[in-house]
Amino acid sequence: xxxxxxxxxxxxxxxxxxxxxxxxxxxxxxxxxxxxxxxxxxxxxxxxxxxxxxxxxxxxxxxxxxxxxxxxxxxxxxxxxxxxxxxxxxxxxxxxxxxxxxxxxxxxxxxxxxxxxxxxxxxxxxxxxxxxxxxxxxxxxxxxxxxxxxxxxxxxxxxxxxxxxxxxxxxxxxxxxxxxxxxxxxxxxxxxxxxxxxxxxxxxxxxxxxxxxxxxxxxxxxxxxxxxxxxxxxxxxxxxxxxxxxxxxxxxxxxxxxxxxxxxxxxxxxxxxxxxxxxxxxxxxxxxxxxxxxxxxxxxxxxxxxxxxxxxxxxxxxxxxxxxxxxxxxxxxxxxxxxxxxxxxxxxxxxxxxxxxxxxxxxxxxxxxxxxxxxxxxxxxxxxxxxxxxxxxxxxxxxxxxxxxxxxxxxxxxxxxxxxxxxxxx
Amino acid sequence: xxxxxxxxxxxxxxxxxxxxxxxxxxxxxxxxxxxxxxxxxxxxxxxxxxxxxxxxxxxxxxxxxxxxxxxxxxxxxxxxxxxxxxxxxxxxxxxxxxxxxxxxxxxxxxxxxxxxxxxxxxxxxxxxxxxxxxxxxxxxxxxxxxxxxxxxxxxxxxxxxxxxxxxxxxxxxxxxxxxxxxxxxxxxxxxxxxxxxxxxxxxxxxxxxxxxxxxxxxxxxxxxxxxxxxxxxxxxxxxxxxxxxxxxxxxxxxxxxxxxxxxxxxxxxxxxxxxxxxxxxxxxxxxxxxxxxxxxxxxxxxxxxxxxxxxxxxxxxxxxxxxxxxxxxxxxxxxxxxxxxxxxxxxxxxxxxxxxxxxxxxxxxxxxxxxxxxxxxxxxxxxxxxxxxxxxxxxxxxxxxxxxxxxxxxxxxxxxxxxxxxxxxx
Numbered sequence: 001x002x003x004x005x006x007x008x009x010x011x012x013x014x015x016x017x018x019x020x021x022x023x024x025x026x027x028x029x030x031x032x033x034x035x036x037x038x039x040x041x042x043x044x045x046x047x048x049x050x051x052x053x054x055x056x057x058x059x060x061x062x063x064x065x066x067x068x069x070x071x072x073x074x075x076x077x078x079x080x081x082x083x084x085x086x087x088x089x090x091x092x093x094x095x096x097x098x099x100x101x102x103x104x105x106x107x108x109x110x111x112x113x114x115x116x117x118x119x120x121x122x123x124x125x126x127x128x129x130x131x132x133x134x135x136x137x138x139x140x141x142x143x144x145x146x147x148x149x150x151x152x153x154x155x156x157x158x159x160x161x162x163x164x165x166x167x168x169x170x171x172x173x174x175x176x177x178x179x180x181x182x183x184x185x186x187x188x189x190x191x192x193x194x195x196x197x198x199x200x201x202x203x204x205x206x207x208x209x210x211x212x213x214x215x216x217x218x219x220x221x222x223x224x225x226x227x228x229x230x231x232x233x234x235x236x237x238x239x240x241x242x243x244x245x246x247x248x249x250x251x252x253x254x255x256x257x258x259x260x261x262x263x264x265x266x267x268x269x270x271x272x273x274x275x276x277x278x279x280x281x282x283x284x285x286x287x288x289x290x291x292x293x294x295x296x297x298x299x300x301x302x303x304x305x306x307x308x309x310x311x312x313x314x315x316x317x318x319x320x321x322x323x324x325x326x327x328x329x330x331x332x333x334x335x336x337x338x339x340x341x342x343x344x345x346x347x348x349x350x351x352x353x354x355x356x357x358x359x360x361x362x363x364x365x366x367x368x369x370x371x372x373x374x375x376x377x378x379x380x381x382x383x384x385x386x387x388x389x390x391x392x393x394x395x396x397x398x399x400x401x402x403x404x405x406x407x408x409x410x411x412x413x414x415x416x417x418x419x420x421x422x423x424x425x426x
Numbered sequence: 427x428x429x430x431x432x433x434x435x436x437x438x439x440x441x442x443x444x445x446x447x448x449x450x451x452x453x454x455x456x457x458x459x460x461x462x463x464x465x466x467x468x469x470x471x472x473x474x475x476x477x478x479x480x481x482x483x484x485x486x487x488x489x490x491x492x493x494x495x496x497x498x499x500x501x502x503x504x505x506x507x508x509x510x511x512x513x514x515x516x517x518x519x520x521x522x523x524x525x526x527x528x529x530x531x532x533x534x535x536x537x538x539x540x541x542x543x544x545x546x547x548x549x550x551x552x553x554x555x556x557x558x559x560x561x562x563x564x565x566x567x568x569x570x571x572x573x574x575x576x577x578x579x580x581x582x583x584x585x586x587x588x589x590x591x592x593x594x595x596x597x598x599x600x601x602x603x604x605x606x607x608x609x610x611x612x613x614x615x616x617x618x619x620x621x622x623x624x625x626x627x628x629x630x631x632x633x634x635x636x637x638x639x640x641x642x643x644x645x646x647x648x649x650x651x652x653x654x655x656x657x658x659x660x661x662x663x664x665x666x667x668x669x670x671x672x673x674x675x676x677x678x679x680x681x682x683x684x685x686x687x688x689x690x691x692x693x694x695x696x697x698x699x700x701x702x703x704x705x706x707x708x709x710x711x712x713x714x715x716x717x718x719x720x721x722x723x724x725x726x727x728x729x730x731x732x733x734x735x736x737x738x739x740x741x742x743x744x745x746x747x748x749x750x751x752x753x754x755x756x757x758x759x760x761x762x763x764x765x766x767x768x769x770x771x772x773x774x775x776x777x778x779x780x781x782x783x784x785x786x787x788x789x790x791x792x793x794x795x796x797x798x799x800x801x802x803x804x805x806x807x808x809x810x811x812x813x814x815x816x817x818x819x820x821x822x823x824x825x826x827x828x829x830x831x832x833x834x835x836x837x838x839x840x841x842x843x844x845x846x847x848x849x850x851x852x
Contacts, residue, residue, distance in 0.1 A: 131557070132599050137682060158680055163623050164614060168682035169595035169689070173558050173773040174647060183648040185770035188590060188719060197589050199719045202770075221600060221691065222609040222850045248770070254584055256563060256594035257683025263595070264770040265647065293614060293625045344611035344628075344674070344690040345850055347599040424648045424771055 003088055003276040005095040008408035012098045013106040016046030021403055021412020024098055027091050028271035028413075029076055029236070032122040039125065041071040041079065042117075044271055045098055049122045052094075054115040060097055060105065064089045075129040076272070077351040080216045080235045087235065091276060124179075124270035127238075128214055128351035130172040133266075134341060135210075135242060135355040137166045138332035140286075142360035145372045162290060165332035165340045167354075170242075171263035175353065177270045181419040182243065184394060185264040189247040197251060201423045204246035204377075204391045207398045208358040209310050209368035211327055212240040213334050214272055218348040225348070227298045227339035231275065233348070234334060239269040239308075239400045239416045240355050246371055246391070266355075269400070269416040277411050281305045281404040286331050295343050302333035306413075308359060308402045310368075315395035317385045323373055325359050325366045327402075394422045429514055429702040431521040434834035438524045439532040442472030447829055447838020450524055453517050454697035454839075455502055455662070458548040465551065467497040467505065468543075470697055471524055475548045478520075480541040486523055486531065490515045501555040502698065503777040506642045506661045513661065517702060550605075550696035553664075554640055554777035556598040560767060561636075561668060561688075561781040563592045564758035566712075568786035571798045588716060591758035591766045593780075596668075597689035601779065603696045607845040608669065610820060611690040615673040627849045628671035630803075630817045633824045634784040635736050635794035636666040637753055639760050640698055644774040651774070653724045653765035659774070660760060662698040665734075665826045665842045666781050669693070672797055672817070692781075695826070695842040703837050707731045707830040712757050721769055728759035732839075734785060734828045736794075738809065741821035746809045749799055751785050751792040753828075820848045 005027055012024040022028065022044045032049055033039050040053040053071035055061065064086070070079050079086075097105050105111050137143060140157075143166075147156030160166060176182070184205055188197045218225050218233035225233060242262065249261030282301045291297065306327035311319040334354070342348060358368040367373045370391050374380055377390035392398060397419040403412030431453055438450040448454065448470045458475055459465050466479040479497035481487065490512070496505050505512075523531050531537050563569060566583075569592075573582030586592060602608070610631055614623045644651050644659035651659060668688065675687030708727045717723065732753035737745040763780060784794040793799045796817050800806055803816035818824060823845040829838030 132597055134597075160616075160623075160677055160680070164678055166678070166682055166685075168685055169597055171558055171560075171595055171772060173775050173778070176647065183771055186650075187770050190586075196716070197586075197719065199721060221602065221606075223852075224612075224850070245770070251586055252590055252592070253681070253683075254586070255679070255683070256592055257679075257681070259592075259594055260766070260770040260772065263772040290622070293623065295625060340686070344613050344671070344686045345609055346597060346686065346689040349599050352599070424650070426649075 003279065004092045005276065006280055010095065011100040012045060013100045014045050014048055014098055019410065020046050021410065021414050022046055023409060024095060025409050026273060026277050026411045027094050028273045030127045030271045031074060031076065031125040033125060034117060035121040039074045041073060041076060043094055047119050049117040049119060051115045051117065055097070058111055058114065061090065061093055064093060074125065075351065076127050077129050080128070080214065081350040083216060084232055087274060088276060091274060124177055126175065126177050127270055127272050130175055130353045131349045131351055133170040133172040133175060133353045134167050135170045135357060136332065136337050137357040138330050138337065139357055139360050139368065140331040141329060141362055142358040142368055142372065145360060145367065149376055163292065165337045167337065167341065168257045170266065170355070174263050175266045175268060177268060178416040178418065180267065181421050182265040183421050183424040185245050185248065185260065186423050187245065187248040187260050188251055190251040202245035202248050205420060206244045206246055206370045206391055207310065208242035208244055209308055209323065209325055209400055210240040210242050210355045210358060211237050211306065211402065212268060212353045212355040213237050215338070215348050215350065215352045215354065217350045219342055221347040222345035224345060225338055225342040227296060227335050228300065230335035230338040231302065233338065234275050236272040236274040237278065238272055239402050239413050241267045241398060241400055241416055241418060242355055243267070267416050267418040269413050271414055273411065273413055278304050278404060280406060281411070283328050285333055288331065295339055296336050298335060302335045303328050303330065306402050306404050308400065311399040312383065312389060312392070313397040313399065314383065314385055314387065314393065320383045322381055323365060323367055325361045325368055327359060329359060329361050330356055392420050394420060396420055429705065430518045431702065432706055436521065437526040438471060439526045440471050440474055440524055445836065446472050447836065447840050448472055449835060450521060451835050452699060452703050452837045453520050454699045456553045456697045457500060457502065457551040459551060460543060461547045465500045467499060467502060469520055473545050475543040475545060477541045477543065484537055484540065487516065487519055490519060500551065501777065502553050503555050506554070506640065507776040509642060510658055513700060514702060517700060550603055552601065552603050553696055553698050556601055556779045557775045557777055559596040559598040559601060559779045560593050561596045561783060562758065562763050563783040564756050564763065565783055565786050565794065566757040567755060567788055568784040568794055568798065571786060571793060575802055589718065591763045593763065593767065594683045596692065596781070600689050601692045601694060603694060604842045604844070606693065607847050608691040609847050609850040611671050611674065611686065612849050613671065613674045613686050614677055616677040623677060628674050630672035631846060632670045632672055632796045632817055633736060634668035634670055635734055635749065635751055635826055636668050636781045636784060637663050637732065637828065638666040638694060638779050638781040639663050641764065641774050641776065641778045641780065643776045645768055647773040648771035650771060651764055651768040653722060653761050654726065656761035656764040657701065657728065659764065660701050662700040663704065664698055665695040665828050665839050667693045667824060667826055667842055667844060668781055693842050693844040695839050697840055699837065699839055704730050704830060706832060707837070709754050711759055714757065721765055722762045724761060728761045729754050729756065732828050732830050734826065737825040738815060738818070739823040739825065740809065740811055740813065740819065743811045748807055749791060749793055751787045751794055753785060755785060755787050756782055818846050820846060822846055
């Protein structure tokens with residue numbers, strides 16, 4: 001069954017501004033709290049949030065095999081478990097319901113009042129209950145930059161990097177949706193030239209510009225997912241800010257990897273944009289040399305052209321865009337990441353989240369973290385308000401935006417925006 | 427309110443053999459499937475599994491503030507969320523119900539038939555839905571052994587090891603209860619003296635003798651847990667086998683830590699023994715030098731004397747005990763691990779699991795992994811059937827047992843037993 005939602009000529013009876021991230025061709029999925037304090041699964045078109053639980057109760061999904069309460073839940077996990085065929089049926093139906101030619105909901109004021117909300121009437125929640133979260137390290141530019149800083153240009157990439165989509169497990173309990181402020185973490189660091197560690201607030205809090213994909217239940221424990229099936233198990237993508245404390249990381253990470261430097265918070269954009277919506281923006285994979293082992297090899301296009309940018313906004317100040325990057329720079333694809341993750345039989349569940357790793361482009365203005373943009377603080381960024389930034393200051397808000405665009409349509413992710421507050425005090 | 431269940435003189439009207447791990451002083455918690463295919467929360471005394479959901483419906487927990495369905499669930503998470511005071515009330519009540527002097531259930535055959543099962547009538551499940559799983563690396567002997575093998579005796583411990591209870595995030599989706607067979611993982615390795623990696627079954631599959639503790643919801647995102655409160659948020663402990671593929675680990679783990687070498691499976695014993703039951707077995711902490719930073723410092727006893735041993739049983743063969751160790755050798759305590767884990771504000775939830783790391787003792791017969799016991803395969807272990815083991819063979823079953831014992835009582839964990847099958851074939 002084909003996806004019919006991407007037809008770029010389709011128009012909707014809802015008012016949608018021309019530069020919206022959420023035209024009728026997008027139809028993302030999310031979870032929100034309504035004005036009546038009810039939690040529901042919904043979608044978004046333009047600046048309207050649409051209550052899918054209400055539409056289902058009103059009969060708009062008749063003929064699609066869905067349980068009665070599938071959208072009346074506080075997470076998308078069960079819906080995601082229903083699989084790709086069901087995701088498509090539902091997305092196609094939503095496209096039909098809001099098609100400019102379809103009078104059913106358009107001309108039913110009562111139903112519209114029940115199911116449609118303006119954005120200020122709702123509060124976005126985490127879209128999935130994340131069982132496990134994995135973070136990859138799949139941008140060659142990022143790995144090279146960090147490696148150059150810490151080991152010199154000659155040893156920048158570790159010997160395994162070109163053979164393995166290197167990744168590690170993160171902490172799902174610390175993943176938060178947009179607009180939740182966080183505290184500067186405190187912890188142990190080993191100051192330059194010191195012999196004993198000290199305790200205090202991290203001095204080097206950083207963002208990492210990432211995207212993450214969300215999986216369905218893909219396998220049983222013990223069974224690998226073949227690379228050419230991997231994309232079928234990916235529900236969609238979000239923007240991802242993998243907050244990092246560089247000084248804590250430096251002292252703790254050998255030999256078992258980053259831990260407290262990362263698990264104080266990671267923030268995501270709340271609308272999951274489906275892989276179907278992103279189909280028109282598939283682009284060639286980055287050429288891989290050496291050729292990967294067969295379980296990581298595929299001739300399919302599995303990369304995506306997604307524009308990304310990051311703003312820093314000081315308290316009561318003006319936003320400064322500090323970087324512009326693109327998801328297409330990723331060396332390892334999501335399909336390769338998922339095939340690698342399961343080659344040993346690791347089980348993947350509905351609602352699991354996998355981060356790309358910092359997405360740095362080839363030029364210094366496209367790097368995905370302050371560590372790289374300011375080259376460890378050596379080249380501070382000039383802010384519009386006249387101040388400088390080496391890393392993130394207390395009360396700064398970091399905002400990631402992302403969108404795809406061709407001549408006919410723009411499919412966006414909205415944003416993920418998080419303010420850094422000072423260290424927690426009881 | 428004190429714990430009354432540990433009275434070593436209490437006797438029960440159930441038949442319990444003298445060397446049972448589960449006397450009336452233990453009262454662990456678990457989840458099982460009954461002969462009627464109903465899932466319930468239960469406890470165990472001797473060789474009886476006791477359906478707490480049924481006992482609650484029959485009114486045996488009257489007076490304790492519990493929701494009606496608190497035990498009619500497929501995980502202990504909600505019960506654990508109720509907090510330490512409730513855990514104690516319930517455990518004390520169970521002790522009373524099965525006290526030899528209490529006729530209420532003892533003399534009610536109908537109720538006994540409803541609530542009591544023999545072990546062959548039930549099937550143990552995972553006791554908690556594990557949101558996040560963290561593994562520490564807190565045995566100094568283990569870290570020293572591994573460090574010596576890979577970096578030489580002079581650089582055995584990393585500079586951070588004596589200052590930080592080093593840990594990393596693991597994969598909760600791959601944690602299984604006892605008696606679930608697993609497959610030998612396949613993956614990338616870099617053979618000695620090779621220049622490109624190869625793909626195939628791991629040749630160095632190992633167990634790691636560990637224990638793990640299970641937490642309740644302890645904090646909000648951003649709020650550290652002070653060390654002197656940390657033990658109040660620990661519900662109990664299980665035996666933990668952190669299966670490892672040493673050859674995969676060696677190639678993948680720099681710089682982000684172990685990943686596919688670990689996440690193919692980790693197995694746990696199914697009965698959670700509460701911290702209250704373990705109280706009589708508290709022993710002095712290992713002397714820490716240098717003194718830890720204040721957030722990791724406490725004058726309380728926070729270590730436990732728990733005997734541990736590991737058997738390897740070849741297919742249709744006889745078991746060989748390959749090591750005997752003890753939890754009391756741990757350098758970093760669970761309270762220190764939890765205080766460290768949250769010092770940056772990382773959120774801890776009900777049902778989270780934290781592994782100790784491999785528990786190696788001071789002598790070569792008390793090491794907690796084949797890697798150490800055979801010193802990377804240089805000194806194979808002689809099995810009772812005349813064969814040798816450097817690592818784990820296909821069809822071997824690895825069994826960890828653990829128990830505490832003083833002159834009056836034995837409190838045990840039962841065992842966790844897992845068979846290694848050959849590589850998965852479709």
